[in-house]
Amino acid sequence: MKTIRILYISIEGNTRAFLKNLNKYAESVNNQGADSINIELKEITEQTDLDHENEPFFAFVPTYLDGGNGIDNGVTELMTNALGEYIEYGNNARLLEGVVGSGNRNFNEQYCLTAKRYASKFNAPFLADYELRGTGADVERIYKVLVENS
Numbered sequence: 001m002k003t004i005r006i007l008y009i010s011i012e013g014n015t016r017a018f019l020k021n022l023n024k025y026a027e028s029v030n031n032q033g034a035d036s037i038n039i040e041l042k043e044i045t046e047q048t049d050l051d052h053e054n055e056p057f058f059a060f061v062p063t064y065l066d067g068g069n070g071i072d073n074g075v076t077e078l079m080t081n082a083l084g085e086y087i088e089y090g091n092n093a094r095l096l097e098g099v100v101g102s103g104n105r106n107f108n109e110q111y112c113l114t115a116k117r118y119a120s121k122f123n124a125p126f127l128a129d130y131e132l133r134g135t136g137a138d139v140e141r142i143y144k145v146l147v148e149n150s
Contacts, residue, residue, distance in 0.1 A: 001036040004150050007053075008060035009044050009083040015062050015102060016043065018134045025139045037147060046082050050089040056097045058127070058146060059087060063103035063114040080114055087122055098127040098149050100142060105131050125149070 004026075010016035023039045030036045042057075061080055087093050099122075101115020112129040119126035128145045130138040 001038050002150070003038045003040050003055075004146050005040045005042070005055055005057040006060055006146075007042050007044055007057050007083065007086065009062070009080050011062060011064060011080070014133045015060050018102065018130065018139070019060060021134070021136075021139050022143060025143055029143070044083045044086045048082060048086060050086060052090045053092045053095050056095045056150070058098050058100060058150075059083065059096060059115075059118060059124075060100045060102070061115050061118055063101065063112055084118060084121075087118070093122040093124075096122050096124040098125045098145075100127050100145075101129045102132065102134070103129070 006019060008015050008019060010019075019039075019041055023041065026037050026039045061083055064080055087096060099115045099119045101112030101118075103112045103114075112126075115129065116126050118124070127149060128142045130142065134142075
């Protein structure tokens with residue numbers, strides 16, 4: 001059985017809800033006789049102790065910003081810093097296989113900006129995006145992306 005490890009942060013529950021649906025989808029695919037894929041989730045919060053990761057992982061991060069437009073006049077990350085610090089710790093960034101972002105399309109250029117910044121900072125691909133809690137189609141699409149990139 002192959003395991004896809006995901007580290008994530010969920011501020012308002014949207015990312016957690018999306019990943020719960022992703023996990024259910026993976027289970028349904030496994031039950032249809034496809035190659036077994038196990039989704040292993042690890043939520044990072046402000047209370048999470050920094051630790052050394054030993055296996056490759058993907059990062060799922062929502063976008064919460066304050067100030068600027070994030071493009072040409074600055075940006076301040078809000079509430080997702082714990083995940084960034086965790087990835088930055090030790091050699092964890094070397095195990096990052098890719099970043100998936102979420103956000104609200106109403107914020108135009110800032111949509112998924114945090115995930116794009118993580119991808120750049122940690123030299124990992126920005127793999128996919130979804131809006132807010134995502135849809136069933138987003139779950140299927142992102143599951144396939146994770147399988148292809150793991």
